[in-house]
Amino acid sequence: MKALLFVGMITCLAVVGNATHRQTGIEPGNGLGMSIAPDEAATGPDKAMHFKVTFSNLRSEDLTFIPGTLIACGMTPSKTSAVKLNLTGPQGKQHRHLPYLGDGPPYHFGCAGQIEFYVVILHGGESVSLPLEIGKYVDLSDSKQYDGARFPAGKYSLQAELTTERSEIPKSMLKTTNVWVGRATSNIVQVQFASEFLAPVDDYSQ
Amino acid sequence: MSTKPLFDNGWELPGIASAEKFFPVLPEILALPANLCFEGTSISPDVQSFFASHAATQILQIPLGTIWPKPSVFHVRATEQFLRQLAALAERHAGPEICDHFHAYDGNQGLMQWYDAFSGDPLLVDESVGEMKVQAFCRKLGVPYARWRAANKAATNTKQADKS
Numbered sequence: 622m623k624a625l626l627f628v629g630m631i632t633c634l635a636v637v638g639n640a641t642h643r644q645t646g647i648e649p650g651n652g653l654g655m656s657i658a659p660d661e662a663a664t665g666p667d668k669a670m671h672f673k674v675t676f677s678n679l680r681s682e683d684l685t686f687i688p689g690t691l692i693a694c695g696m697t698p699s700k701t702s703a704v705k706l707n708l709t710g711p712q713g714k715q716h717r718h719l720p721y722l723g724d725g726p727p728y729h730f731g732c733a734g735q736i737e738f739y740v741v742i743l744h745g746g747e748s749v750s751l752p753l754e755i756g757k758y759v760d761l762s763d764s765k766q767y768d769g770a771r772f773p774a775g776k777y778s779l780q781a782e783l784t785t786e787r788s789e790i791p792k793s794m795l796k797t798t799n800v801w802v803g804r805a806t807s808n809i810v811q812v813q814f815a816s817e818f819l820a821p822v823d824d825y826s827q
Numbered sequence: 828m829s830t831k832p833l834f835d836n837g838w839e840l841p842g843i844a845s846a847e848k849f850f851p852v853l854p855e856i857l858a859l860p861a862n863l864c865f866e867g868t869s870i871s872p873d874v875q876s877f878f879a880s881h882a883a884t885q886i887l888q889i890p891l892g893t894i895w896p897k898p899s900v901f902h903v904r905a906t907e908q909f910l911r912q913l914a915a916l917a918e919r920h921a922g923p924e925i926c927d928h929f930h931a932y933d934g935n936q937g938l939m940q941w942y943d944a945f946s947g948d949p950l951l952v953d954e955s956v957g958e959m960k961v962q963a964f965c966r967k968l969g970v971p972y973a974r975w976r977a978a979n980k981a982a983t984n985t986k987q988a989d990k991s
Contacts, residue, residue: 695892695942722894727868731892731928731942767868767896821895 650783650805652680657781657807660752669813670755674701674781676805678743686801687790688751688783689721689739694732696723700739701753705782705825707806711775718782718825719758726760726767728821738791740800753781755812760819770823774816781807832951832977833887833930833937838961839949839975843968846917846925846945850910855964856956861933863905864889865926866898874916874925878903887935892928892942905931922946951975 654677663671678684689702696702702721709715722728741749755761759772784804787795794800843849862883870878878901885902892898903909917925922945929950931939940951952961965972 726895727898727927728894729892729927729943730894731890769895 651801651803652678652684653686653783653801653803653805654679654748655781655783655805655807657753657779657810659810667756667761670761672753672755672779672781672810673750674704674753674807675748675750676741676743676783677748678745681745683742683744684801685740685742685798686783687738687740687785690736691739692735692737693723694736695730696721696728697757698737698739699723699754699757700751701781702757703783703785704753705784706755706758707780707782708772708812709778710772711777716772716820716824718827719820720825721757722759722821723757726762738794740794740798755779758820761814761816763816765817765819767819769819769821772814772818772820772823774814774818777812777814778809779812780809833889833932833940834951834953835977837954837975838952838956838958838972840952840961840965840968840970840972841949842947842970843950844922844945844947845968846920846922847914848968849945850914850917852964852967853910854907855967856952856960857905857931857938858933859910860904860906861931861938862886863903864928864930864932865901865903866892866928866930867923867926868893868896868898869923870899870901870926871916871920871924874920875899875901877912877916881905881909887930887932887937889930889932898927949975 656675656677657672658675659669660671660673674688676686676688687703689700689704690698691700692698693702699721702723704721706719707715707717708719743749760767760769782804785800785802787802790800790802865878866889881903883902883904889900891900913925926944929939929941929944930937936953936955938953938956942948944950961972
């Protein structure tokens with residue numbers, strides 16, 4: 622596993638993949654729409670934990686945003702690693718802003734090497750769908766060997782959220798690109814967790 | 828997950844996988860005594876006791892390398908005798924039972940930064956360590972070395988990928 626702390630070799634790749642014009646279930650956030658749905662193409666025993674997040678440019682002009690990473694130094698990269706999850710448990714308890722953790726536990730993030738942000742440019746009206754795995758946000762394994770916040774099995778409401786602040790954008794990009802800042806939230810879908818699962822923290826207010 | 832490195836320029840030494848071989852030759856490139864920081868989530872109890880018995884005051888703030896579970900962190904003052912004893916411990920422990928992440932520093936000066944130690948990921952060594960020393964150290968371990976500098980000085984490359 623890679624493990625280095627981000628120093629900032631920022632090679633920004635602008636990628637536009639599988640652009641479509643589908644805009645169902647979109648919640649606008651400063652021109653960026655966002656929706657989440659089960660990944661119908663997923664296979665395997667954990668296929669219910671695989672989702673697709675669709676980002677849509679609700680503006681007429683180009684929109685550039687950063688949903689994740691292609692190289693993430695200390696952790697497994699994901700094109701949606703900047704997306705956070707909001708879960709609401711069977712008893713109505715909220716678990717806000719669960720961050721992407723990658724592979725683990727243990728979840729390493731120390732980094733002194735390279736990070737490449739996944740930068741998407743959408744033309745007016747375009748959309749892009751990217752994969753999101755819940756198993757990269759919480760520990761779904763049976764081992765439960767570490768102390769952490771325990772989430773009971775049951776049906777949860779799931780919402781995806783992307784927040785980008787100006788301070789999070791590489792300075793080198795700000796000089797040349799008008800990168801999206803704001804907060805976009807998706808529709809809410811239901812997820813059935815068959816067994817108890819864990820996360821480092823139960824709820825993140827920010 | 829952004830954290831500044833301990834230093835901006837130096838050497839990268841990839842491929843070091845054996846704690847048992849690493850610690851005995853460490854004095855080749857590390858002036859002793861020096862402060863070492865060991866971080867891990869599965870450090871063996873006898874290794875933890877050993878570190879605790881050599882505990883030193885933390886002088887330099889080292890960014891943690893693991894989010895969860897909460898890692899154990901030990902700052903020690905290392906001498907040649909300490910490294911010999913640690914090498915003996917390493918003979919009967921896997922790398923993660925010694926540490927997941929390793930740093931060395933002297934006062935406020937970072938000297939080594941190694942996240943995912945012994946995994947093959949590169950050990951970073953500050954430029955204050957001369958190339959002759961690095962070369963000798965690497966020869967003993969049978970690993971290569973190269974110049975390294977913090978990546979935030981690299982140019983940004985933006986390109987448009989193909990649309991489908």
